[in-house]
Amino acid sequence: MSELTKLDLLGWLRESRPSRLLELYQRADSVRRLHVWRCRAFARLIEISSHCKRQCIYCGLRSGNRDLPRYRMTHEEILDCARQAEKLGYGTVVMQAGEDDNLTAEWITEIVRWIKSETALAVTLSLGERQHDELQMWRSAGADRYLLRFETSDQNLFRTIIPAAFPEHQRLDLLQQLKALAMKLAGRHGWNSRPIVRQPGR
Numbered sequence: 001m002s003e004l005t006k007l008d009l010l011g012w013l014r015e016s017r018p019s020r021l022l023e024l025y026q027r028a029d030s031v032r033r034l035h036v037w038r039c040r041a042f043a044r045l046i047e048i049s050s051h052c053k054r055q056c057i058y059c060g061l062r063s064g065n066r067d068l069p070r071y072r073m074t075h076e077e078i079l080d081c082a083r084q085a086e087k088l089g090y091g092t093v094v095m096q097a098g099e100d101d102n103l104t105a106e107w108i109t110e111i112v113r114w115i116k117s118e119t120a121l122a123v124t125l126s127l128g129e130r131q132h133d134e135l136q137m138w139r140s141a142g143a144d145r146y147l148l149r150f151e152t153s154d155q156n157l158f159r160t161i162i163p164a165a166f167p168e169h170q171r172l173d174l175l176q177q178l179k180a181l182a183m184k185l186a187g188r189h190g191w192n193s194r195p196i197v198r199q200p201g202r
């Protein structure tokens with residue numbers, strides 16, 4: 001596809017004719033095939049808990065947000081989602097939550113082990129800042145990737161947007177630890193940009 005100008009992009013964003021939209025989808029699909037055809041590139045996001053002890057000011061999940069209904073999925077509900085993801089042809093499940101101390105390292109380990117032994121899925125975890133021994137346990141259980149947002153390298157800004165977080169240099173240490181564990185890294189840990197795949201009604 002030739003490079004799109006700003007005008008082209010605006011035109012596509014305003015497009016509503018089904019035949020033109022079909023053309024757009026087909027072109028998008030050919031780009032996808034070109035880059036990820038041979039990879040299992042689709043991931044199913046499972047929001048396993050909406051509890052979080054942090055106060056990141058940009059995030060709806062922050063503990064101070066009293067308007068958000070909180071839930072925590074059960075072991076069985078998570079496993080059901082993983083089974084369903086595999087059936088639907090996904091290659092990866094992403095288990096994501098706020099920084100929730102009730103999600104113990106052992107509990108997560110058990111789920112990762114089950115998913116890795118019973119399915120062909122890759123497992124990505126996005127559980128915030130956790131201890132090195134916990135990351136090690138999850139890696140040993142078979143977790144493939146870890147998502148951790150790196151908001152900024154500006155320490156003052158970091159402390160403003162994440163008042164209760166670890167100092168910024170510890171976030172960098174954590175990223176180094178993940179790298180040393182050979183866990184693939186991705187950069188996100190925030191509620192406001194996450195689609196909710198499964199939210200039990202409680």
Ligand code: SF4
Nearest residue numbers: 052056059062098190
């Ligand atoms: S960004 Fe992550 S750690 Fe911060 S409040 Fe949201 S879920 Fe919690």
